[in-house]
Amino acid sequence: MPGKYFKNIMVAAFLLSGFISMAQKGNFTIEFTQQNSDAKNTGIIDAFVKIKNTSGNSVTGEFDVHSNHEDLYLVQRKPKPITLQGRDSVFIPVKAIISNTAKAGSEPSIEAVFTTTEGTSENVTLPITIKERKLVKMFLLETNLIYENIGDSLTIPIRISNDGNTDQKINIVTRYPNFIAKDMMESETVKVRAFTDTLINLKKIVNKTILSQEDFSITITTLYQSGDIIGISNVTASSIKQDRRYSTQFSPEYAQSFNRSNQVSASYLQNSSGGTAYYLYANAEAEINNSTIYTNIDANLWTNTNQLFLRNTWLGYKNKTMGVLAGNISKFSDINLVGRGAQAYYNTSENSKIEVGSIDKSYNLADFSIPSGGTSAWASYYHKGGWLDKGFESSLIYDNDKFSGFTNYLITSRFNVFQKKHLSLRAGGGLSSVNNEVTGENKTGGTVDMVATGRYKNFFYNSTNYLSSGYYAGVRKGVFSLNERLNWVKENYNFWALYNYISVDPKSFSDQLFYPSQFSTSRYNIGASRRINKLTVSLSPYLYKEKRRESLFGNTPQDYTLDxxxxxxxxxxxxxxxxxxxxxxxxxFNSNADPISNQFHFKTNLIYNWKFLNILTTYQHNYFNLGEIIANQQLNNDKTFYNVMFNPSAVLKFFDSKLVLYTGATLASNLFTDRITQLNGRADYRLSPDFSIFANGYYSDISNNPYAINSFQVGLTKQFRPIRIDSSKSDLEVYVYYETNGKGPEDTHNTPVANQLVIISGKAFRTNDQGIIKYRHLPPGDYEVRPVNSNEWHAYSRTVNVIQDTKVAIGLTKTSTIKGSVTYIETERSFEITKKKSGLSIIAIDDSGNVFQTRTDDTGNFILYVPKGGYTLTLEKAGVSEYVEVENNNRTVDAVPDTTTQVKFNLNIKEKRIETRKFTSRGFPSQSTGDDSDKKKKKKK
Structure with a gap:
């Protein structure tokens, strides 16, 4: 019996303890105010934990927080005491840092724990998702390549650094000169793992053609697989000389066959109508000291009419202060002015410029018998680059147009109102007067315009607005235009909304026979696009409205609409x-010009480019604007409108690109013209880098034209270097010697360095037996002189200012060697982390601030060759876990020639905070840290 009673008492005690536990557990609640968080590397997680006392009594305890993975580093490292009065709540901020070595897709978590003094404990977890972050960088380890003999290797070392959290496939596109690579562009794909560096070497063997070039440039472009550009850099390759004269290297401009600079081109043309012509095109530029003279000639003589045309022909002079241009002049502003005349500018100060000009409105410089279209003159003032830069501008224009019979006077001013971080505003306006010389009528007009652009976070906005009166003298008469666009860009997504409205309602004078057209269009548009690797998909629904008033064949004006x-x-x-x-x-669409309602219409466009081939094709079914409907009404055609076009073109290269063929065709058909066939082609054959011959052919056949048109043209082109005439050019002589005793070049015991490579502003030199190189006939300026250092001898690069004959002595000093390693130190309680050893950056800075850098290899070893002296050696924390402390970083070392200085970096991995639990007499656990005492002092009553 006593045993039975004892058993019942124990059961009751156990149940009672359970009730007490439930009661204590119910005294408070703990939760994160958010359920999950997305983050990128090196981002900061800001979260809040809410603890609420659900009872009427006060609750006292400790709040603690920790992470479950090295990818998440918590700022709060110690428990925090919390006291809550009855029914009270507290919000505790929690801040964590995402490790820069956290890989995308990993899911660390933050765990928050609240433990009362009675031992009741509750915990909650906040999961963190590491999102993808692309951060690849390209570094060219050498930007000056040198070559001396056939068989030498041109090696371009490229370091690809992937600081992102995902593996990336990178395309390296190299653009070579045409004499190195037949297709000029070569591509290579490499895979770079997350948080690692990859070294790529691009190599070309020097052949006879390369050796004949004094220097040339190579362009390196790196791209993600999606096509986004990582970086673009240029490499200069230079032949080695002991004595070189400064010159501007000739550039063949292979990619610009139709618009080369510094050239003379002469050709002969014959067409199907029996016409023959001789063409001469030439341009040149001569720099004389600090001034430039430039000219362009575009002449053609038609033998059947014995008429000479000179267009796009001018002679100009400019220097830092002023400039003059005479010949064919063009000025495009509110009134487009084209004719023969002259213009000049003068810089009144560093930020201000005055421009004046006057023309006779005739296009041919060679024939003054053609009646002039009138005269024009203008004067303009620009301050700080004008309104498109950071300043303002004003213009005064006079224009007498004999064809229209109007004389126009126009004054405009435009300002950059302000440029703020999130908004820039430009505004302007103008006033005009128009005189009708026949009727004597005079009308005034005006205009205002405003452009606003800006950005706030991921939002981009643009607003372009214009308003002019019907009698305004400018080209845009009676125009009201609104263009509003808002974009939201987020990684691979782009969302936009836009509104476009334009109304044109010019006013006419009493003696005008035809009323000018009046029309307006509006468009309401929303859209979205998504980029998926190399593919971009977009969808954009919109509403389109068009109104037009036309007076056809002198009839009463009629209004047309299209929705x-x-x-x-x-x-x-x-x-x-x-x-x-x-x-x-x-x-x-619906239109009052067509009796059929709710008609379907569509058009599709395809553009394809592949190496040498380009294809453009389009097809349209039914009308898309009122102009097509009105034109069809004039033909009284009841067929459905259509338009189809196929336009292929290709560029083909033969014989190491000496022969280049440009071919193209246009095949089209529409409701108005059954068949359009046009063929064109050009062949360029390069006899030498600066001399070529060419042939052009053109053929056009339109079905409703009884005569086909064709022409054939042959010619030759000679390119040449820009002319440089500078009386102030000087010679630079560099003497290189071994500095073995710490004294200057005058010490007779110093030995000259023979066959030493030296780079002077991208040009490569090799010293002769006396250690001397010469760079002759240099224009005034600063030149970088950089000896190519070896593992045994070193000299700093220096900048030399050349304004007269200059001699420079450079001493090579014996290098010292600094070797070292990186080692991780851990204990049983250390965090489990990724122990990265390769690619860690080691920087050495001497007392003068010169920086030397290297990276660790796969085993964590590194080596530096530096001049003698004192250095501060630092291991950069980038790439190292936040749970690691570098022992004795930023240490001072002395580098001594012919000796090796050993350095060892210890990376101490931090220890986890160990938790211990003690049990009260009631059997409930209470938490304390290993740093706290297990016993708590009691206050005496």
């Missing part, structure tokens, strides 16, 4: 060597 609901769907694919763009646009 359409459409959508545009687009696909764009980009690769290194090819691209594809496909768009489809269609919907329903």
């Amino acid at each position: 359409a609901t459409r959508a545009n769907v687009g696909l764009i694919f980009n690769n290194v060597s090819s691209s594809l763009s496909l768009t489809f646009e269609g919907g329903i």
